[in-house]
Amino acid sequence: MVRWIAGIVLGLGMVVAGVASAEPTVAVVVHPTRADDPSLAEIRRIYLRQRRFWADGSPIVPIGQEASSAVRHAFDRLTLGRDPASLLRYWNQQYFDGTFPPATLASDEAVLRYVAARPNAIGYLDARVVDDTVRVVRHLVE
Amino acid sequence: MLGLLVGATSSATEGAPQVAPVVAGEHPIVVAPTPVGDLSYVPGRGLRVGDTGFHVGGYSNLSLTRDEGGPARLELEDVSFFLIWDPTPRLHVFSELEFEDIVEIDDQGHVGSPDDRFTAERLYADLRLSDHLQIRGGVFLTPVGRWNVIHAAPLVWTTSSPLSTEPFSSRSTGAMLFGSFFPGPASLSYSAYGQFADVPDGNPESEPDDHSAGTRLEYALDDWAVGSSFRAAERRSKWEHLVGVDALWHRGRFELMGEAFVQDGTRTRTEWGLYVQTVFQLLPRLFLVHRYEHFAPRFSPQVNLITLGLAFRPFPTGVLKGEYGIVDHRTARTEPGVKFSFAVLF
Numbered sequence: 001m002v003r004w005i006a007g008i009v010l011g012l013g014m015v016v017a018g019v020a021s022a023e024p025t026v027a028v029v030v031h032p033t034r035a036d037d038p039s040l041a042e043i044r045r046i047y048l049r050q051r052r053f054w055a056d057g058s059p060i061v062p063i064g065q066e067a068s069s070a071v072r073h074a075f076d077r078l079t080l081g082r083d084p085a086s087l088l089r090y091w092n093q094q095y096f097d098g099t100f101p102p103a104t105l106a107s108d109e110a111v112l113r114y115v116a117a118r119p120n121a122i123g124y125l126d127a128r129v130v131d132d133t134v135r136v137v138r139h140l141v142e
Numbered sequence: 143m144l145g146l147l148v149g150a151t152s153s154a155t156e157g158a159p160q161v162a163p164v165v166a167g168e169h170p171i172v173v174a175p176t177p178v179g180d181l182s183y184v185p186g187r188g189l190r191v192g193d194t195g196f197h198v199g200g201y202s203n204l205s206l207t208r209d210e211g212g213p214a215r216l217e218l219e220d221v222s223f224f225l226i227w228d229p230t231p232r233l234h235v236f237s238e239l240e241f242e243d244i245v246e247i248d249d250q251g252h253v254g255s256p257d258d259r260f261t262a263e264r265l266y267a268d269l270r271l272s273d274h275l276q277i278r279g280g281v282f283l284t285p286v287g288r289w290n291v292i293h294a295a296p297l298v299w300t301t302s303s304p305l306s307t308e309p310f311s312s313r314s315t316g317a318m319l320f321g322s323f324f325p326g327p328a329s330l331s332y333s334a335y336g337q338f339a340d341v342p343d344g345n346p347e348s349e350p351d352d353h354s355a356g357t358r359l360e361y362a363l364d365d366w367a368v369g370s371s372f373r374a375a376e377r378r379s380k381w382e383h384l385v386g387v388d389a390l391w392h393r394g395r396f397e398l399m400g401e402a403f404v405q406d407g408t409r410t411r412t413e414w415g416l417y418v419q420t421v422f423q424l425l426p427r428l429f430l431v432h433r434y435e436h437f438a439p440r441f442s443p444q445v446n447l448i449t450l451g452l453a454f455r456p457f458p459t460g461v462l463k464g465e466y467g468i469v470d471h472r473t474a475r476t477e478p479g480v481k482f483s484f485a486v487l488f
Contacts, residue, residue: 042324050322050329051324053270053272059231059232083394092296092297095188097236098234100187
């Protein structure tokens, strides 16, 4: 009996841990030389292409991740504040004016390398992947 | 194909990616390497021409209407092509070339092209000086109200347009200043335009303004946005002035949108109108749409219209719409009846 209960508790713990790890903590990162410290609202505007320039006038290059990735799901939910259907209608309307969503890269490592090499870029990735080649401007947590 | 997609992904990883449409249509269905970079097509987001900054896309609309007492008509209403060029982050060139009313077939078997024409619907260049100040020159949609600037069939919920969105020229040829400010979590957007030249128009029945100027302000916060518009226009030495307000609110499955305007002029009677439209998401791809309109034109009786319909999105960038319209005064522009349409971004 005790073994059964222990097994159930252990199993539930693994499930909970699995769910938790499926939604990573997201770090929003910029190049180390970039002095800007965008708020959550500003990050939202950057990724909706409503804000296009850093404070020094340089064009912002926002980089996203693929729609199927867990970090993309977490970022969209924690930052953009729109459900997928609403977001899709938004981008359909933007397309009508010739505006496209941010480009995407295929992995956290690719985002890390891209942002580390470009002073105007901003990206997001799993916080566990961040190193000192970029600067974290915001951690997104539940 | 898989190899092409993998190749595209790896090259995007190394290079400077330009576009990747969100959620649906995330991946291109066709990728072809060329000397100027990958030629890639994403449904609903167009064809990207390598690293040149060029995109080609557009939309199309097919409608089936049957006004009460009239014949059923199947019409290919629009095929519009977007030609987009973003050579630098500060320069944006956009054109919409539209083939209108291309072919019509009625239930008697008559085939024709009653009003076919080719129009440069939009043709402009934007100079992006900052988020606060951008300059647009060319032919652009007149920034009055909310509907007029997103009126494309795939973007609106009904086949018919509210009459309240039609009492002014939908396009202007001239210059516009526009931009946004971001007080706290909100955004305040403005536009101010002047029309200095005739709109290139293939429609001989339309009468463009001789001159016009206007402004629009929009304040948006979280789930809602409110806007106001002002426009003054001169036509045949007569001036008219339009004031309008509009609002949009959406939360969860519900969306509410409305506009109202009043327009007066020298030697003309005042006209005014309003509409309120609600949209409720019944199922993930199915939406219930209702709209009430009141329109008091200058020279004909006031009309009240109710439109009730459904919109179904079989895929993210296409929409199938069906609606029934009820009207208390029948005119050439307000016929009761049923309308269906299928519109798609490509």
